[in-house]
Amino acid sequence: MSANLSAIFYLVSGVLFILALRGLSSPETSRQGNFFGILGMTIAITVTFLSIGSFSSGLVYVLIFLLIGGLIGAFIAYKIPMTAMPELVAGFHSLVGLSAVLVAVSAFLNPEAFNLGSPGSIKLASLIEMSIGAAVGAITFSGSIIAFLKLQGIMSGSPITFRGQHLFNALLLISIVVLTYLLCLTQSSNFFWMLLTVSFLIGFLLIIPIGGADMPVVISMLNSYSGWAAAGIGFTLENSALIITGALVGSSGAILSYIMCKGMNRSFFNVILGGFGALEQSLSSRDKEHRPVKSGNAEDAAFLIKNASSVIIVPGYGMAVAQAQHALREMVDTLKKNDIKVTYAIHPVAGRMPGHMNVLLAEANVPYDEVFELEEINNDFANADVAFVIGANDVTNPAAKSDPQSPIYGMPVLDVEKCKSVLFVKRSLSPGYAGIDNDLFYKENTLMLFADAKKMTEEITKNL
Protein backbone atom coordinates (compact mmCIF):
# COMPACT_ATOMS: atom_id res chain seq x y z
CA MET A 1 0.00 0.00 0.00
CA SER A 2 1.44 3.37 -0.95
CA ALA A 3 2.24 5.93 1.72
CA ASN A 4 -0.33 8.35 0.33
CA LEU A 5 -3.12 5.79 0.34
CA SER A 6 -2.40 4.74 3.91
CA ALA A 7 -2.28 8.40 4.96
CA ILE A 8 -5.79 8.80 3.58
CA PHE A 9 -7.00 5.78 5.53
CA TYR A 10 -5.43 7.17 8.70
CA LEU A 11 -7.35 10.37 8.05
CA VAL A 12 -10.56 8.33 7.74
CA SER A 13 -9.97 6.67 11.08
CA GLY A 14 -9.27 10.09 12.62
CA VAL A 15 -12.66 11.29 11.34
CA LEU A 16 -14.33 8.16 12.73
CA PHE A 17 -12.84 8.95 16.14
CA ILE A 18 -14.36 12.43 15.98
CA LEU A 19 -17.73 10.84 15.23
CA ALA A 20 -17.22 8.47 18.17
CA LEU A 21 -17.00 11.43 20.55
CA ARG A 22 -19.80 13.24 18.77
CA GLY A 23 -22.07 10.25 19.41
CA LEU A 24 -21.79 10.82 23.15
CA SER A 25 -23.89 13.97 22.91
CA SER A 26 -26.91 11.83 23.77
CA PRO A 27 -27.36 8.31 25.13
CA GLU A 28 -29.37 7.35 22.03
CA THR A 29 -26.53 8.00 19.58
CA SER A 30 -23.75 6.91 21.92
CA ARG A 31 -23.74 3.22 21.02
CA GLN A 32 -23.44 4.07 17.35
CA GLY A 33 -20.58 6.40 18.28
CA ASN A 34 -18.74 3.60 20.02
CA PHE A 35 -19.14 1.50 16.89
CA PHE A 36 -17.51 4.28 14.83
CA GLY A 37 -14.64 4.26 17.29
CA ILE A 38 -14.12 0.53 16.91
CA LEU A 39 -14.31 0.84 13.12
CA GLY A 40 -11.72 3.63 13.14
CA MET A 41 -9.37 1.55 15.25
CA THR A 42 -9.78 -1.50 13.00
CA ILE A 43 -8.99 0.57 9.93
CA ALA A 44 -5.89 2.11 11.54
CA ILE A 45 -4.49 -1.27 12.61
CA THR A 46 -5.25 -2.99 9.29
CA VAL A 47 -3.68 -0.18 7.27
CA THR A 48 -0.54 -0.34 9.39
CA PHE A 49 -0.11 -4.03 8.66
CA LEU A 50 -0.77 -3.53 4.94
CA SER A 51 1.60 -0.57 4.61
CA ILE A 52 4.51 -2.54 6.03
CA GLY A 53 4.15 -5.02 3.19
CA SER A 54 6.99 -7.45 3.62
CA PHE A 55 6.48 -9.32 6.85
CA SER A 56 9.41 -10.47 8.89
CA SER A 57 9.25 -13.32 11.38
CA GLY A 58 8.19 -10.66 13.87
CA LEU A 59 4.64 -10.84 12.55
CA VAL A 60 3.79 -13.94 14.57
CA TYR A 61 4.95 -12.23 17.74
CA VAL A 62 3.08 -9.06 16.91
CA LEU A 63 -0.13 -11.03 16.55
CA ILE A 64 0.53 -13.05 19.70
CA PHE A 65 1.13 -9.92 21.80
CA LEU A 66 -1.90 -8.27 20.26
CA LEU A 67 -4.01 -11.27 21.19
CA ILE A 68 -2.67 -11.50 24.74
CA GLY A 69 -3.32 -7.80 25.36
CA GLY A 70 -6.74 -8.02 23.76
CA LEU A 71 -7.78 -10.98 25.89
CA ILE A 72 -6.61 -9.33 29.10
CA GLY A 73 -8.44 -6.13 28.14
CA ALA A 74 -11.66 -7.95 27.27
CA PHE A 75 -11.50 -9.95 30.48
CA ILE A 76 -11.09 -6.80 32.60
CA ALA A 77 -13.88 -5.03 30.72
CA TYR A 78 -16.37 -7.79 31.51
CA LYS A 79 -15.31 -8.37 35.10
CA ILE A 80 -14.88 -4.85 36.43
CA PRO A 81 -17.64 -3.65 38.77
CA MET A 82 -19.08 -0.25 37.85
CA THR A 83 -18.08 1.21 41.21
CA ALA A 84 -14.44 0.61 40.23
CA MET A 85 -14.57 2.70 37.04
CA PRO A 86 -12.29 5.47 38.38
CA GLU A 87 -9.55 2.95 39.18
CA LEU A 88 -10.00 1.27 35.81
CA VAL A 89 -9.72 4.54 33.90
CA ALA A 90 -6.65 5.56 35.91
CA GLY A 91 -5.09 2.17 35.17
CA PHE A 92 -5.84 2.51 31.47
CA HIS A 93 -4.28 5.97 31.39
CA SER A 94 -1.08 4.55 32.79
CA LEU A 95 -1.01 2.00 29.96
CA VAL A 96 -1.38 4.69 27.29
CA GLY A 97 1.45 6.60 28.96
CA LEU A 98 3.73 3.59 29.14
CA SER A 99 3.11 2.52 25.56
CA ALA A 100 3.90 6.08 24.42
CA VAL A 101 7.20 5.81 26.30
CA LEU A 102 7.96 2.38 24.81
CA VAL A 103 7.23 3.55 21.26
CA ALA A 104 9.39 6.64 21.75
CA VAL A 105 12.29 4.60 23.13
CA SER A 106 11.92 2.09 20.36
CA ALA A 107 12.00 4.89 17.77
CA PHE A 108 15.05 6.37 19.46
CA LEU A 109 16.92 3.07 19.33
CA ASN A 110 15.90 2.22 15.79
CA PRO A 111 15.12 5.48 13.96
CA GLU A 112 15.54 3.91 10.51
CA ALA A 113 12.36 1.89 10.96
CA PHE A 114 10.42 5.12 11.32
CA ASN A 115 12.30 7.13 8.65
CA LEU A 116 13.74 9.47 11.24
CA GLY A 117 17.41 9.22 10.30
CA SER A 118 19.98 6.92 11.84
CA PRO A 119 21.08 6.42 15.47
CA GLY A 120 23.26 9.34 16.49
CA SER A 121 21.90 11.59 13.78
CA ILE A 122 18.16 11.67 14.26
CA LYS A 123 16.38 14.58 12.64
CA LEU A 124 16.16 17.52 15.01
CA ALA A 125 12.38 17.98 14.76
CA SER A 126 11.81 14.25 15.31
CA LEU A 127 14.05 14.30 18.34
CA ILE A 128 12.09 17.14 19.93
CA GLU A 129 8.74 15.50 19.14
CA MET A 130 10.02 12.20 20.50
CA SER A 131 11.21 13.84 23.71
CA ILE A 132 7.86 15.55 24.25
CA GLY A 133 5.96 12.32 23.59
CA ALA A 134 8.23 10.31 25.89
CA ALA A 135 8.27 12.89 28.70
CA VAL A 136 4.50 13.44 28.72
CA GLY A 137 3.98 9.68 28.41
CA ALA A 138 6.22 9.03 31.40
CA ILE A 139 4.45 11.70 33.49
CA THR A 140 1.09 10.18 32.54
CA PHE A 141 2.32 6.72 33.47
CA SER A 142 3.69 7.39 36.94
CA GLY A 143 0.96 9.93 37.74
CA SER A 144 -1.78 7.47 36.81
CA ILE A 145 -0.16 4.74 38.87
CA ILE A 146 -0.30 6.97 41.94
CA ALA A 147 -3.90 7.96 41.15
CA PHE A 148 -4.75 4.27 40.76
CA LEU A 149 -3.13 3.35 44.09
CA LYS A 150 -4.95 6.18 45.86
CA LEU A 151 -8.32 5.27 44.36
CA GLN A 152 -7.82 1.59 45.08
CA GLY A 153 -7.06 2.46 48.70
CA ILE A 154 -3.62 0.84 48.57
CA MET A 155 -2.17 4.29 49.17
CA SER A 156 -3.75 6.72 51.60
CA GLY A 157 -6.00 9.26 49.90
CA SER A 158 -4.73 12.07 52.09
CA PRO A 159 -2.35 14.56 50.50
CA ILE A 160 1.37 14.01 51.00
CA THR A 161 3.28 17.28 51.14
CA PHE A 162 6.78 18.29 52.07
CA ARG A 163 8.72 21.50 52.41
CA GLY A 164 9.93 23.04 49.17
CA GLN A 165 7.72 20.73 47.12
CA HIS A 166 6.66 23.32 44.58
CA LEU A 167 10.18 24.62 44.12
CA PHE A 168 11.49 21.09 43.65
CA ASN A 169 8.82 20.31 41.04
CA ALA A 170 9.56 23.55 39.22
CA LEU A 171 13.27 22.69 39.12
CA LEU A 172 12.47 19.25 37.72
CA LEU A 173 10.28 20.79 35.02
CA ILE A 174 13.07 23.15 34.04
CA SER A 175 15.52 20.27 33.95
CA ILE A 176 13.28 18.52 31.39
CA VAL A 177 13.68 21.47 29.03
CA VAL A 178 17.44 21.56 29.63
CA LEU A 179 17.79 17.82 29.07
CA THR A 180 15.80 18.01 25.83
CA TYR A 181 18.09 20.80 24.67
CA LEU A 182 21.21 18.80 25.56
CA LEU A 183 19.78 15.73 23.87
CA CYS A 184 19.24 17.66 20.64
CA LEU A 185 22.70 19.12 20.87
CA THR A 186 24.62 15.90 21.50
CA GLN A 187 22.26 13.08 20.39
CA SER A 188 23.62 11.23 23.40
CA SER A 189 21.32 8.49 24.67
CA ASN A 190 22.33 9.27 28.26
CA PHE A 191 20.34 12.47 28.15
CA PHE A 192 17.37 10.57 26.77
CA TRP A 193 17.40 8.15 29.73
CA MET A 194 17.81 11.01 32.18
CA LEU A 195 14.89 12.79 30.54
CA LEU A 196 12.71 9.73 31.03
CA THR A 197 13.77 9.26 34.67
CA VAL A 198 13.03 12.88 35.55
CA SER A 199 9.64 12.66 33.83
CA PHE A 200 8.66 9.53 35.76
CA LEU A 201 9.63 11.35 38.95
CA ILE A 202 7.56 14.41 38.07
CA GLY A 203 4.44 12.34 37.44
CA PHE A 204 4.88 10.76 40.84
CA LEU A 205 5.50 14.04 42.68
CA LEU A 206 2.68 15.83 40.88
CA ILE A 207 -0.03 13.49 42.14
CA ILE A 208 1.04 12.62 45.70
CA PRO A 209 0.01 16.02 47.17
CA ILE A 210 -3.51 15.77 45.75
CA GLY A 211 -6.25 14.42 48.02
CA GLY A 212 -8.91 11.79 47.39
CA ALA A 213 -11.88 14.01 46.57
CA ASP A 214 -9.84 15.99 44.04
CA MET A 215 -9.51 12.79 42.05
CA PRO A 216 -12.11 13.88 39.46
CA VAL A 217 -9.72 16.67 38.45
CA VAL A 218 -6.67 14.43 38.55
CA ILE A 219 -8.23 11.73 36.39
CA SER A 220 -9.42 14.28 33.85
CA MET A 221 -6.00 15.89 33.81
CA LEU A 222 -4.22 12.58 33.25
CA ASN A 223 -6.74 11.85 30.51
CA SER A 224 -5.64 15.06 28.87
CA TYR A 225 -1.94 14.22 29.30
CA SER A 226 -2.36 10.80 27.72
CA GLY A 227 -3.80 12.62 24.69
CA TRP A 228 -0.89 15.05 24.41
CA ALA A 229 1.55 12.13 24.71
CA ALA A 230 -0.21 10.35 21.85
CA ALA A 231 -0.10 13.53 19.78
CA GLY A 232 3.64 13.90 20.41
CA ILE A 233 4.22 10.37 19.16
CA GLY A 234 1.89 11.12 16.23
CA PHE A 235 4.18 13.94 15.13
CA THR A 236 7.19 11.63 15.37
CA LEU A 237 5.49 8.95 13.29
CA GLU A 238 3.99 11.53 10.92
CA ASN A 239 0.66 9.80 11.46
CA SER A 240 -2.48 11.91 11.15
CA ALA A 241 -4.73 9.40 12.95
CA LEU A 242 -2.55 9.73 16.03
CA ILE A 243 -2.28 13.51 15.78
CA ILE A 244 -6.05 13.94 15.46
CA THR A 245 -6.79 11.50 18.27
CA GLY A 246 -4.16 13.02 20.53
CA ALA A 247 -5.63 16.48 20.03
CA LEU A 248 -9.19 15.24 20.65
CA VAL A 249 -8.28 13.38 23.82
CA GLY A 250 -6.07 16.20 25.01
CA SER A 251 -8.79 18.80 24.70
CA SER A 252 -11.43 16.44 26.07
CA GLY A 253 -9.46 15.87 29.25
CA ALA A 254 -8.75 19.58 29.57
CA ILE A 255 -12.44 20.45 29.31
CA LEU A 256 -13.38 17.82 31.87
CA SER A 257 -10.73 19.19 34.26
CA TYR A 258 -12.19 22.65 33.79
CA ILE A 259 -15.75 21.44 34.48
CA MET A 260 -14.59 19.62 37.61
CA CYS A 261 -12.67 22.65 38.90
CA LYS A 262 -15.69 24.84 38.32
CA GLY A 263 -17.81 22.32 40.23
CA MET A 264 -15.58 22.94 43.22
CA ASN A 265 -15.10 26.66 42.63
CA ARG A 266 -11.34 26.23 42.63
CA SER A 267 -8.75 27.15 40.10
CA PHE A 268 -6.87 24.45 38.25
CA PHE A 269 -3.60 25.52 39.87
CA ASN A 270 -5.13 25.44 43.30
CA VAL A 271 -5.99 21.77 42.78
CA ILE A 272 -2.67 20.87 41.18
CA LEU A 273 -0.63 22.48 43.91
CA GLY A 274 -2.53 20.19 46.22
CA GLY A 275 -2.67 19.91 49.98
CA PHE A 276 -6.36 20.87 50.19
CA GLY A 277 -8.06 19.51 53.28
CA ALA A 278 -4.92 19.24 55.36
CA LEU A 279 -4.92 22.96 56.03
CA GLU A 280 -8.50 23.53 57.11
CA GLN A 281 -8.80 20.74 59.62
CA SER A 282 -7.38 22.85 62.42
CA LEU A 283 -9.91 25.51 61.59
CA SER A 284 -12.90 23.22 61.85
CA SER A 285 -11.89 21.60 65.14
CA ARG A 286 -11.60 25.06 66.67
CA ASP A 287 -15.21 26.12 66.39
CA LYS A 288 -16.81 22.72 66.68
CA GLU A 289 -19.39 23.28 69.39
CA HIS A 290 -21.79 20.54 70.28
CA ARG A 291 -24.96 21.47 68.54
CA PRO A 292 -28.07 19.35 68.81
CA VAL A 293 -28.68 16.89 66.02
CA LYS A 294 -31.91 15.10 65.30
CA SER A 295 -31.31 11.49 64.48
CA GLY A 296 -33.80 8.85 63.56
CA ASN A 297 -34.19 5.26 62.45
CA ALA A 298 -35.51 3.60 59.33
CA GLU A 299 -39.10 3.71 60.57
CA ASP A 300 -39.06 7.48 61.00
CA ALA A 301 -37.53 7.86 57.58
CA ALA A 302 -40.06 5.55 55.97
CA PHE A 303 -42.89 7.51 57.58
CA LEU A 304 -41.59 10.80 56.20
CA ILE A 305 -41.03 9.41 52.72
CA LYS A 306 -44.40 7.65 52.61
CA ASN A 307 -46.22 10.90 53.26
CA ALA A 308 -44.28 12.85 50.68
CA SER A 309 -45.51 13.51 47.18
CA SER A 310 -42.09 14.23 45.69
CA VAL A 311 -38.65 13.00 46.69
CA ILE A 312 -35.25 14.11 45.37
CA ILE A 313 -32.36 11.74 45.85
CA VAL A 314 -28.83 13.15 46.18
CA PRO A 315 -26.22 10.42 45.70
CA GLY A 316 -22.51 10.80 46.43
CA TYR A 317 -19.32 8.83 46.73
CA GLY A 318 -20.60 7.11 49.88
CA MET A 319 -23.26 5.39 47.78
CA ALA A 320 -20.54 3.91 45.58
CA VAL A 321 -18.52 2.77 48.59
CA ALA A 322 -21.52 1.06 50.17
CA GLN A 323 -22.64 -0.35 46.77
CA ALA A 324 -26.08 0.98 47.67
CA GLN A 325 -27.31 1.83 44.17
CA HIS A 326 -29.37 -1.35 43.73
CA ALA A 327 -30.95 -1.09 47.17
CA LEU A 328 -31.75 2.53 46.39
CA ARG A 329 -33.43 1.60 43.16
CA GLU A 330 -35.59 -0.97 44.98
CA MET A 331 -36.68 1.67 47.45
CA VAL A 332 -37.57 4.00 44.59
CA ASP A 333 -39.60 1.26 42.90
CA THR A 334 -41.71 0.92 46.02
CA LEU A 335 -42.17 4.70 46.17
CA LYS A 336 -43.28 4.85 42.57
CA LYS A 337 -45.91 2.23 43.23
CA ASN A 338 -47.31 4.64 45.81
CA ASP A 339 -47.38 7.45 43.20
CA ILE A 340 -44.54 9.38 44.74
CA LYS A 341 -42.50 11.38 42.24
CA VAL A 342 -38.80 10.58 42.48
CA THR A 343 -35.91 12.36 40.77
CA TYR A 344 -32.15 12.27 41.22
CA ALA A 345 -29.88 15.31 41.61
CA ILE A 346 -26.22 14.95 40.68
CA HIS A 347 -23.51 17.42 41.56
CA PRO A 348 -20.72 17.71 38.97
CA VAL A 349 -18.05 16.49 41.39
CA ALA A 350 -20.09 13.76 43.10
CA GLY A 351 -18.04 10.58 43.12
CA ARG A 352 -14.44 10.10 42.11
CA MET A 353 -14.64 10.83 38.39
CA PRO A 354 -16.83 12.88 36.04
CA GLY A 355 -20.20 11.19 35.53
CA HIS A 356 -19.46 8.46 38.08
CA MET A 357 -22.90 8.65 39.76
CA ASN A 358 -24.74 8.56 36.43
CA VAL A 359 -23.08 5.28 35.51
CA LEU A 360 -23.88 3.70 38.86
CA LEU A 361 -27.53 4.74 38.62
CA ALA A 362 -27.69 3.48 35.05
CA GLU A 363 -26.26 0.18 36.27
CA ALA A 364 -29.08 -0.04 38.80
CA ASN A 365 -31.56 0.43 35.93
CA VAL A 366 -32.49 4.00 36.79
CA PRO A 367 -33.75 5.60 33.56
CA TYR A 368 -31.43 8.47 32.56
CA ASP A 369 -34.29 10.90 32.11
CA GLU A 370 -34.98 10.81 35.85
CA VAL A 371 -31.44 11.93 36.60
CA PHE A 372 -30.68 15.67 36.57
CA GLU A 373 -27.63 17.90 36.77
CA LEU A 374 -27.23 20.63 39.35
CA GLU A 375 -28.48 23.53 37.21
CA GLU A 376 -31.48 21.60 35.97
CA ILE A 377 -32.82 20.56 39.34
CA ASN A 378 -31.62 23.07 41.90
CA ASN A 379 -34.85 25.11 41.81
CA ASP A 380 -36.96 22.02 42.43
CA PHE A 381 -35.71 21.48 45.97
CA ALA A 382 -37.94 24.29 47.25
CA ASN A 383 -41.02 22.43 45.98
CA ALA A 384 -39.98 18.94 47.04
CA ASP A 385 -41.09 17.27 50.24
CA VAL A 386 -38.10 15.11 51.02
CA ALA A 387 -34.45 15.24 50.00
CA PHE A 388 -32.75 11.90 50.50
CA VAL A 389 -29.00 12.49 50.75
CA ILE A 390 -27.09 9.25 50.40
CA GLY A 391 -23.33 9.34 50.56
CA ALA A 392 -22.93 13.01 49.61
CA ASN A 393 -21.75 15.66 52.04
CA ASP A 394 -19.79 18.75 51.03
CA VAL A 395 -21.86 19.25 47.88
CA THR A 396 -24.93 19.91 50.05
CA ASN A 397 -23.29 22.23 52.58
CA PRO A 398 -25.22 25.53 52.76
CA ALA A 399 -22.09 27.18 54.20
CA ALA A 400 -20.82 27.41 50.65
CA LYS A 401 -23.52 30.04 50.06
CA SER A 402 -23.71 31.79 53.42
CA ASP A 403 -20.33 31.69 55.15
CA PRO A 404 -17.51 33.61 53.44
CA GLN A 405 -15.10 32.12 56.00
CA SER A 406 -15.77 28.61 54.79
CA PRO A 407 -13.07 27.02 52.63
CA ILE A 408 -15.73 25.88 50.20
CA TYR A 409 -17.41 29.30 50.02
CA GLY A 410 -18.55 30.00 46.47
CA MET A 411 -18.70 26.37 45.43
CA PRO A 412 -21.98 25.60 43.65
CA VAL A 413 -24.03 23.37 45.98
CA LEU A 414 -27.35 21.59 45.82
CA ASP A 415 -30.03 23.57 47.69
CA VAL A 416 -31.02 20.55 49.73
CA GLU A 417 -31.96 22.57 52.81
CA LYS A 418 -34.88 24.18 50.96
CA CYS A 419 -36.78 20.90 51.02
CA LYS A 420 -39.51 20.46 53.62
CA SER A 421 -37.45 17.73 55.23
CA VAL A 422 -34.00 16.32 54.64
CA LEU A 423 -32.97 12.74 55.29
CA PHE A 424 -29.23 12.41 55.54
CA VAL A 425 -27.77 8.92 55.46
CA LYS A 426 -24.29 8.94 56.91
CA ARG A 427 -22.19 6.69 59.05
CA SER A 428 -21.22 9.35 61.60
CA LEU A 429 -21.15 13.10 62.13
CA SER A 430 -17.56 13.29 60.92
CA PRO A 431 -16.85 16.11 58.47
CA GLY A 432 -16.52 15.40 54.78
CA TYR A 433 -13.45 15.58 52.65
CA ALA A 434 -13.02 19.34 52.89
CA GLY A 435 -12.64 18.87 56.65
CA ILE A 436 -15.49 21.18 57.48
CA ASP A 437 -18.70 20.70 59.36
CA ASN A 438 -21.91 20.57 57.37
CA ASP A 439 -24.50 23.07 58.70
CA LEU A 440 -27.17 20.92 57.19
CA PHE A 441 -26.75 18.35 60.01
CA TYR A 442 -28.06 20.83 62.56
CA LYS A 443 -31.00 22.25 60.64
CA GLU A 444 -34.44 21.99 62.14
CA ASN A 445 -35.79 19.98 59.20
CA THR A 446 -32.90 17.52 58.93
CA LEU A 447 -33.14 13.98 60.18
CA MET A 448 -29.83 12.17 60.39
CA LEU A 449 -29.84 8.44 59.69
CA PHE A 450 -26.63 7.04 61.11
CA ALA A 451 -26.01 3.77 59.30
CA ASP A 452 -24.38 2.13 56.33
CA ALA A 453 -26.05 3.54 53.20
CA LYS A 454 -27.04 0.14 51.82
CA LYS A 455 -28.40 -1.30 55.09
CA MET A 456 -30.36 1.85 55.85
CA THR A 457 -31.93 1.94 52.39
CA GLU A 458 -32.96 -1.70 52.68
CA GLU A 459 -34.44 -1.07 56.13
CA ILE A 460 -36.46 1.88 54.85
CA THR A 461 -37.84 -0.21 51.99
CA LYS A 462 -39.01 -2.84 54.49
CA ASN A 463 -40.79 -0.19 56.52
CA LEU A 464 -42.58 1.46 53.65
Place this chain on the structure above:
Amino acid sequence: MEIDPFIFRLSIFILSIFIGYYVVWSVTPSLHTPLMSVTNAISSVIIVGAIIAGLAGNSENDFTTSNILGFLAISLAAVNIFGGFLVTQRMLQMYKKKKKDK
Protein backbone atom coordinates in the same frame (compact mmCIF):
# COMPACT_ATOMS: atom_id res chain seq x y z
CA MET B 1 9.61 28.39 -1.07
CA GLU B 2 8.38 24.97 -0.14
CA ILE B 3 6.38 24.51 3.04
CA ASP B 4 7.73 22.04 5.55
CA PRO B 5 5.33 19.06 5.94
CA PHE B 6 5.57 19.67 9.66
CA ILE B 7 3.43 22.78 9.19
CA PHE B 8 0.67 20.66 7.66
CA ARG B 9 0.76 18.26 10.58
CA LEU B 10 0.68 21.19 12.95
CA SER B 11 -2.39 22.52 11.12
CA ILE B 12 -4.14 19.17 11.54
CA PHE B 13 -3.21 19.20 15.19
CA ILE B 14 -4.47 22.73 15.91
CA LEU B 15 -7.71 22.23 13.98
CA SER B 16 -8.32 18.93 15.77
CA ILE B 17 -7.96 20.67 19.13
CA PHE B 18 -10.75 23.03 18.07
CA ILE B 19 -12.91 20.16 16.84
CA GLY B 20 -12.29 18.37 20.13
CA TYR B 21 -13.22 21.50 22.05
CA TYR B 22 -16.61 21.88 20.40
CA VAL B 23 -17.41 18.19 20.24
CA VAL B 24 -16.60 17.57 23.89
CA TRP B 25 -18.62 20.54 25.12
CA SER B 26 -21.64 18.98 23.45
CA VAL B 27 -21.20 15.71 25.33
CA THR B 28 -23.95 15.34 27.91
CA PRO B 29 -22.58 15.35 31.50
CA SER B 30 -24.25 12.04 32.28
CA LEU B 31 -21.94 10.41 29.72
CA HIS B 32 -18.70 11.83 31.06
CA THR B 33 -17.49 8.49 32.38
CA PRO B 34 -18.02 6.69 29.03
CA LEU B 35 -16.33 9.71 27.40
CA MET B 36 -13.22 9.05 29.47
CA SER B 37 -13.17 5.35 28.74
CA VAL B 38 -13.68 5.85 25.01
CA THR B 39 -10.99 8.55 24.79
CA ASN B 40 -8.77 6.04 26.53
CA ALA B 41 -9.51 3.45 23.90
CA ILE B 42 -8.97 5.75 20.94
CA SER B 43 -5.74 7.24 22.26
CA SER B 44 -4.41 3.69 22.12
CA VAL B 45 -4.24 4.11 18.35
CA ILE B 46 -0.62 4.58 19.41
CA ILE B 47 -0.53 0.84 18.73
CA VAL B 48 0.18 1.88 15.13
CA GLY B 49 3.64 3.01 16.21
CA ALA B 50 4.10 -0.10 18.31
CA ILE B 51 3.34 -2.37 15.34
CA ILE B 52 5.87 -0.52 13.17
CA ALA B 53 8.45 -0.88 15.96
CA GLY B 54 7.67 -4.56 16.42
CA LEU B 55 7.93 -5.41 12.73
CA ALA B 56 10.93 -3.23 11.95
CA GLY B 57 14.05 -4.52 10.27
CA ASN B 58 15.47 -7.96 10.55
CA SER B 59 14.17 -11.00 8.74
CA GLU B 60 16.03 -13.48 10.97
CA ASN B 61 14.75 -14.69 14.28
CA ASP B 62 16.82 -12.43 16.52
CA PHE B 63 15.03 -9.37 17.72
CA THR B 64 16.49 -6.03 18.65
CA THR B 65 15.57 -4.21 21.87
CA SER B 66 13.54 -1.91 19.68
CA ASN B 67 11.43 -4.85 18.43
CA ILE B 68 10.86 -6.19 21.91
CA LEU B 69 9.77 -2.80 23.22
CA GLY B 70 7.39 -2.69 20.29
CA PHE B 71 5.89 -6.05 21.25
CA LEU B 72 5.36 -4.89 24.83
CA ALA B 73 3.77 -1.66 23.66
CA ILE B 74 1.46 -3.65 21.40
CA SER B 75 0.07 -5.70 24.27
CA LEU B 76 -0.31 -2.65 26.54
CA ALA B 77 -2.15 -0.74 23.83
CA ALA B 78 -4.26 -3.82 23.01
CA VAL B 79 -5.38 -4.11 26.65
CA ASN B 80 -6.57 -0.54 26.37
CA ILE B 81 -8.24 -0.87 23.00
CA PHE B 82 -10.23 -3.99 23.81
CA GLY B 83 -10.79 -3.05 27.44
CA GLY B 84 -11.70 0.55 26.63
CA PHE B 85 -14.19 -0.10 23.84
CA LEU B 86 -15.81 -3.07 25.58
CA VAL B 87 -16.25 -1.38 28.92
CA THR B 88 -17.69 1.68 27.14
CA GLN B 89 -20.09 -0.61 25.32
CA ARG B 90 -21.06 -2.22 28.60
CA MET B 91 -21.75 1.13 30.20
CA LEU B 92 -23.68 2.58 27.27
CA GLN B 93 -25.94 -0.45 27.18
CA MET B 94 -27.06 0.35 30.72
CA TYR B 95 -28.36 3.82 29.86
CA LYS B 96 -32.06 3.35 29.34
CA LYS B 97 -34.99 5.68 28.96
CA LYS B 98 -38.05 5.54 31.14
CA LYS B 99 -40.45 2.85 29.99
CA LYS B 100 -43.67 4.34 28.73
CA ASP B 101 -46.61 3.51 31.00
CA LYS B 102 -49.27 1.52 29.30
